Amino acid sequence: MSTNTEEFKDGLAGVPAAKSQVSYVNGVEGVLEYRGIRIEELAEKSSFIETAYLLIWGKLPTPEELEEFETEIRYHRRIKFHIRDMMKCFPETGHPMDALQTSAAALGLFYSRRALDNPDYIRAAVVRLLAKIPTMVAAFHLIRKGNDPIQPNDELDYAANFLYMLTERKPTPLAAKIFDICLTLHAEHTMNASTFSARVTASTLTDPYAVVASAVGTLAGPLHGGANEEVLEMLESIGTVAQVRPYVDECIANKQKIMGFGHRVYRVKDPRAVILQNLAERLFETMGQDEYYAVAVELEKVVEERLGASKGIYANVDFYSGLLYRKLGIPRDLFTPIFAIARAAGWLAHWKEQLTVNKIYRPTQIYVGEHNLAYLPMEERAVARERPPSFSL
Numbered sequence: 361m362s363t364n365t366e367e368f369k370d371g372l373a374g375v376p377a378a379k380s381q382v383s384y385v386n387g388v389e390g391v392l393e394y395r396g397i398r399i400e401e402l403a404e405k406s407s408f409i410e411t412a413y414l415l416i417w418g419k420l421p422t423p424e425e426l427e428e429f430e431t432e433i434r435y436h437r438r439i440k441f442h443i444r445d446m447m448k449c450f451p452e453t454g455h456p457m458d459a460l461q462t463s464a465a466a467l468g469l470f471y472s473r474r475a476l477d478n479p480d481y482i483r484a485a486v487v488r489l490l491a492k493i494p495t496m497v498a499a500f501h502l503i504r505k506g507n508d509p510i511q512p513n514d515e516l517d518y519a520a521n522f523l524y525m526l527t528e529r530k531p532t533p534l535a536a537k538i539f540d541i542c543l544t545l546h547a548e549h550t551m552n553a554s555t556f557s558a559r560v561t562a563s564t565l566t567d568p569y570a571v572v573a574s575a576v577g578t579l580a581g582p583l584h585g586g587a588n589e590e591v592l593e594m595l596e597s598i599g600t601v602a603q604v605r606p607y608v609d610e611c612i613a614n615k616q617k618i619m620g621f622g623h624r625v626y627r628v629k630d631p632r633a634v635i636l637q638n639l640a641e642r643l644f645e646t647m648g649q650d651e652y653y654a655v656a657v658e659l660e661k662v663v664e665e666r667l668g669a670s671k672g673i674y675a676n677v678d679f680y681s682g683l684l685y686r687k688l689g690i691p692r693d694l695f696t697p698i699f700a701i702a703r704a705a706g707w708l709a710h711w712k713e714q715l716t717v718n719k720i721y722r723p724t725q726i727y728v729g730e731h732n733l734a735y736l737p738m739e740e741r742a743v744a745r746e747r748p749p750s751f752s753l
């Protein structure tokens with residue numbers, strides 16, 4: 361076992377953790393491909409469900425395959441009343457990501473035969489998870505507002521049905537199409553933290569519901585999902601176009617990160633941000649301008665001037681998505697669950713790929729603790745610190 365400390369990289373930065381055919385990023389040229397197809401092309405020509413098929417089965421479906429996949433997903437959108445009733449016991453102040461993680465794991469109680477060598481089991485798990493995650497996100501949202509969840513509408517496609525279940529109104533075709541493209545853009549992004557979690561969990565040959573639940577838990581952290589919520593708060597706090605330059609100056613002087621900018625991989629504008637900005641503009645043209653869009657455009661311009669060429673800091677995927685989701689009537693704390701709805705496709709693709717090449721993940725560590733310490737009898741140990749009077753956090 362190697363203990364060479366020079367091999368150690370904090371956060372495994374840049375260390376390959378899998379060989380994968382699912383997606384590819386070139387951060388210098390701003391390229392993102394799913395199964396070899398550029399994201400721009402998929403955003404323009406595909407749908408989220410077709411893209412999910414592509415990611416998971418590694419090829420574009422024929423018309424019959426796509427129709428069958430869409431029909432199966434439509435058929436499995438409903439959730440068992442046990443799951444719905446379980447959600448009614450969740451605290452309404454709980455975060456929707458925690459609700460989603462719990463409900464995704466709970467699916468495993470109902471469907472966990474773990475027949476991982478049976479293609480029908482794999483297919484059923486993929487269909488159930490893709491079909492039910494949006495229903496569970498929308499159901500928790502209505503339950504926490506004191507309403508009964510509404511049933512999926514079989515006439516609506518995947519994206520339109522989710523917006524309908526969430527807002528209790530049928531979206532316009534444009535709103536549904538734009539939301540569908542947002543899902544496509546977030547469906548996969550190589551070896552990020554939640555995908556790594558999914559692969560590690562998959563490598564133990566546990567059930568796919570546990571794989572998705574562990575990935576949801578990882579995505580929930582503020583360093584992964586959630587920057588788009590902070591972008592909105594930042595734009596609101598900047599307030600006006602005139603305040604943009606002083607804000608950027610202050611951030612640079614205080615070495616403070618500007619939300620929605622910078623990326624571990626991209627050294628140019630994130631290709632997804634380019635598409636999202638166009639979509640936001642299309643949406644604002646028909647649904648009305650967003651009062652902070654001008655602030656956002658100015659901020660992007662100033663950050664590019666100040667940090668673009670010098671540090672390779674440009675707008676990332678989170679910069680325009682929050683403005684767009686807000687216009688679609690989506691509450692802020694559902695932005696990360698929506699990320700999870702989309703990314704489930706990528707997690708499932710990696711789950712399936714992991715099963716074909718599986719070796720359980722078992723990295724090593726560099727022990728930096730002590731050795732050969734004596735076991736001190738209780739009476740010789742220092743007095744324990746005083747306990748706080750109660751657990752208020």
Ligand code: COA
Pocket residue numbers: 587615616617618619620621622623624625667671673676677678
């Ligand atoms: N605003 C201002 N400066 C930034 C910046 C930002 N958003 N992101 C990075 N930088 C600067 C850092 O201050 C650092 O400067 P230094 O070399 O003078 O110390 C340099 O760029 C490298 O930053 P670092 O944090 O090491 O880059 P990273 O690749 O580890 O971080 C992110 C990538 C995404 C974590 C980081 O850019 C960030 O926190 N962005 C804001 C949050 C966000 O939008 N997250 C969503 C990501 S999709």
